Amino acid sequence: MLPFLPDNKNFSYRDNELWCERVPLKQIAEEFGTPVYVYSYNSIKKAFLAYQQALKPYPHLMCYAMKANSNIAIIHLLAKLGAGFDIVSGGELRRVIEASGDPKKVLFSGVGKIYDEIAYALENDIKCFNVESEPELERIIEVAKAQNKVARISLRVNPNVDAKTHPYISTGLKQNKFGIAIEDAPRVYEKASKSDFLKITGIDCHIGSQITDISPFLDACDKLLDLADVLKSKGIELDHIDFGGGLGIVYEEGQEVHHASELVEALHQKMENRGYGYLEMIFEAGRSIVGNSGVLVTEIQYLKEGETKNFCIVDTAMNDMIRPTLYQAWMQIAPLHVYPENCPIKEEIFDVVGPICETGDWLGKDRKLKVQPGDLLAVMSSGAYGMTMSSHYNTRLKPPEILVDGADYYVIREREKIEKLFSSEHIVEL
Numbered sequence: 289m290l291p292f293l294p295d296n297k298n299f300s301y302r303d304n305e306l307w308c309e310r311v312p313l314k315q316i317a318e319e320f321g322t323p324v325y326v327y328s329y330n331s332i333k334k335a336f337l338a339y340q341q342a343l344k345p346y347p348h349l350m351c352y353a354m355k356a357n358s359n360i361a362i363i364h365l366l367a368k369l370g371a372g373f374d375i376v377s378g379g380e381l382r383r384v385i386e387a388s389g390d391p392k393k394v395l396f397s398g399v400g401k402i403y404d405e406i407a408y409a410l411e412n413d414i415k416c417f418n419v420e421s422e423p424e425l426e427r428i429i430e431v432a433k434a435q436n437k438v439a440r441i442s443l444r445v446n447p448n449v450d451a452k453t454h455p456y457i458s459t460g461l462k463q464n465k466f467g468i469a470i471e472d473a474p475r476v477y478e479k480a481s482k483s484d485f486l487k488i489t490g491i492d493c494h495i496g497s498q499i500t501d502i503s504p505f506l507d508a509c510d511k512l513l514d515l516a517d518v519l520k521s522k523g524i525e526l527d528h529i530d531f532g533g534g535l536g537i538v539y540e541e542g543q544e545v546h547h548a549s550e551l552v553e554a555l556h557q558k559m560e561n562r563g564y565g566y567l568e569m570i571f572e573a574g575r576s577i578v579g580n581s582g583v584l585v586t587e588i589q590y591l592k593e594g595e596t597k598n599f600c601i602v603d604t605a606m607n608d609m610i611r612p613t614l615y616q617a618w619m620q621i622a623p624l625h626v627y628p629e630n631c632p633i634k635e636e637i638f639d640v641v642g643p644i645c646e647t648g649d650w651l652g653k654d655r656k657l658k659v660q661p662g663d664l665l666a667v668m669s670s671g672a673y674g675m676t677m678s679s680h681y682n683t684r685l686k687p688p689e690i691l692v693d694g695a696d697y698y699v700i701r702e703r704e705k706i707e708k709l710f711s712s713e714h715i716v717e718l
């Protein structure tokens with residue numbers, strides 16, 4: 289039986305070899321070395337268009353949360369498909385501009401926006417600041433005043449909804465640092481409405497990531513619409529409602545997720561029923577656009593028999609893909625070549641680990657694999673929160689990124705060079 293693949297359309301086995309679209313992954317590994325991130329353009333496009341098409345009948349803006357994967361080639365291609373962007377730093381806005389994206393379709397989220405970032409975003413006339421606290425609101429007024437501009441804002445409210453996801457990626461509960469408590473929101477909106485330097489355009493929330501159920505989104509929507517009612521009674525009208533991040537994805541066999549259209553329809557139905565069908569619907573989806581569109585290909589260095597466990601030691605590590613270490617996330621690890629049943633290599637159970645000096649440096653535990661040193665493995669579903677969360681720990685260089693489109697492929701990031709790593713460091717003689 290062939291190993292499970294979360295996106296078995298754009299990643300598939302042909303004659304027991306794993307391909308991305310019409311390219312054998314082995315060919316990419318041979319040409320560019322390992323570890324290497326490989327993305328399927330057609331998978332990204334399909335995932336993005338699933339939201340776009342579902343939203344088409346309604347006023348909408350589909351913003352890609354670029355923290356998931358911010359390679360400028362991907363930003364550029366998504367911008368061409370009509371994407372706006374959700375950013376959390378001035379650096380991410382720089383990327384949008386570099387990639388010829390439209391700043392007027394940019395939302396700026398995040399709890400710690402600094403002066404310079406606010407000024408830069410205002411200069412570039414972004415669509416909206418998602419304000420996460422009262423002091424931030426005051427800072428935005430101050431910067432807008434200095435530029436003699438009007439900043440468009442929405443409040444990111446914390447609806448206190450349980451997203452039923454990992455506690456580290458749950459963001460809409462009272463104890464989380466994000467957003468403004470929903471009970472305080474009417475007062476803060478009133479305050480904002482009095483400033484000549486602000487224009488209230490919307491309402492925003494983001495309750496967490498990797499949410500596979502629609503009900504937390506609907507619960508949050510109810511609370512936002514209750515707030516919209518209160519605001520209306522105070523004469524504050526909104527243009528948009530921003531539901532935050534998108535749906536979760538399939539990492540593991542047997543997991544089920546909803547199609548983007550189910551989420552959009554369910555939310556719109558609720559808006560319509562409550563008299564808000566006219567509001568522009570905004571999503572800040574990241575993971576569901578790129579997550580299953582990427583893999584991290586790695587080469588097995590050693591098979592090591594431990595005292596109680598077998599280890600499959602590969603040449604990628606927690607510095608390239610930190611999700612298992614950070615969230616104990618389960619990610620499928622699939623061999624690039626599947627040996628036939630009758631081959632003498634034995635199937636064994638391994639912990640797949642990297643070379644980093646940490647016990648937490650693992651990619652998968654207790655995985656059944658029929659492999660030998662030199663074989664290649666793909667960490668599936670690595671397109672989101674892979675490269676963007678990578679680091680140089682243990683002075684490891686960042687892997688290249690390759691984008692596949694049909695039978696063609698392109699280097700969208702070169703393998704990092706050690707000289708570049710050292711170029712901003714300086715020896716001092718003391």
Ligand SMILES: Cc1ncc(COP(=O)(O)O)c(C=O)c1O
Nearest residue numbers: 353397497533534572573574575
């Ligand atoms: C404010 C905000 N918007 C959007 C996202 C993207 O979420 P997801 O990748 O689950 O679609 C995140 C990440 O969780 C976020 O913090």
Ligand SMILES: N[C@@H](CCCC[NH3+])C(=O)O
Nearest residue numbers: 355457497498611672673
């Ligand atoms: N980085 C996380 C999700 C958090 C997203 C940022 N708000 C992950 O890999 O699952």
